[in-house]
Amino acid sequence: MRLSYPADVKIIQVPCTGRVDILHLLNAIEDGADGVYVAGCLEGECHYIEGNLKAKRKVEYVKKTLTELGIEPERVQMYNLSSAQGARFAEIANEMVLKIRGLGPSPVKKNHAA
Amino acid sequence: MIVADRKSLQEILAMVEDNKKILIAGCKGCVTVCNAGGLKEVEILASSIKIARKKQDSHIDIDIEVLERQCDTEYVAGISEIVGNYDAVISLACGVGPQFLSEMYPDQTFYPGVNTTFFGGATQHGVWEERCAGCGTCAIHNFGGLCPIARCAKSLMNGPCGGSSQGICEVNKDTVCIWDSIVRKKMEAGKLADLIGVKGIKNWRTARHGGPRKSIREELVQGNI
Numbered sequence: 113m114r115l116s117y118p119a120d121v122k123i124i125q126v127p128c129t130g131r132v133d134i135l136h137l138l139n140a141i142e143d144g145a146d147g148v149y150v151a152g153c154l155e156g157e158c159h160y161i162e163g164n165l166k167a168k169r170k171v172e173y174v175k176k177t178l179t180e181l182g183i184e185p186e187r188v189q190m191y192n193l194s195s196a197q198g199a200r201f202a203e204i205a206n207e208m209v210l211k212i213r214g215l216g217p218s219p220v221k222k223n224h225a226a
Numbered sequence: 227m228i229v230a231d232r233k234s235l236q237e238i239l240a241m242v243e244d245n246k247k248i249l250i251a252g253c254k255g256c257v258t259v260c261n262a263g264g265l266k267e268v269e270i271l272a273s274s275i276k277i278a279r280k281k282q283d284s285h286i287d288i289d290i291e292v293l294e295r296q297c298d299t300e301y302v303a304g305i306s307e308i309v310g311n312y313d314a315v316i317s318l319a320c321g322v323g324p325q326f327l328s329e330m331y332p333d334q335t336f337y338p339g340v341n342t343t344f345f346g347g348a349t350q351h352g353v354w355e356e357r358c359a360g361c362g363t364c365a366i367h368n369f370g371g372l373c374p375i376a377r378c379a380k381s382l383m384n385g386p387c388g389g390s391s392q393g394i395c396e397v398n399k400d401t402v403c404i405w406d407s408i409v410r411k412k413m414e415a416g417k418l419a420d421l422i423g424v425k426g427i428k429n430w431r432t433a434r435h436g437g438p439r440k441s442i443r444e445e446l447v448q449g450n451i
Binding site for chain 1: 235269274276277278281
């Protein structure tokens, strides 16, 4: 298929989005990431039953935390797609990058990244 | 267990706004079980504070410790060698924790990171409800195992008030009238007669009304048994 997607996206693989933790998302923001998104399986099609639903709740929690901190919650997103949807994967990557470019750089100063 | 809710980030950030190096101390007891002050919550709070401070371009160093319990001096003593290294300490234990810490380390500043709410249990994942008021004179056996002291808004001992409507308390539509539940339970068991008879005036001196309480177990004071 050889679809291209923006080089701004750094992919971190996990066995299931259920493995993604609130701290993974917060630490990414803390270390200066302008945005983070979780690409999980389609709802109802998790091999581990509800890993993607758990990830969705964790993303919502982080969004609330960012709102409380005065940071745009849109910087963290949850997407659902199947592993067969390569075109959708590239589309989501473009969509997220455009969204984050619209928001501008993260207000979390990278020069203090520990 | 003792149930607590974490304070808002804004309130906690205001507490430590002048500090450059802090310790966040969690507790492996009740607040871990009610997801308010265990390791996960300590790490989330640390990351949240760091994000807020980086946003302000104001650096802060945060270390974390999770004590076995903050309500036992032997565990509180576990941070004796490091507690002086910080500008302040946020305790995510119940209200007992920051007090035990303050008593053992009078030169340090301890902030409570949670609001301690009640003695209760989880009725479903993420929902905790009050079950005990710690009145010091338990009598739930007189009420079908349901406590009217903790669960009736007026702590009535002799039946529901006029504010009970269709099993719901007038104070809050989400609050069950516990007297409605007590009466129904006794009726179903065919033991309604158990509730006949005026309960004597409750002695509230064993509750908070008698001032701060202390429990002394002489046999333990003398040593392990």
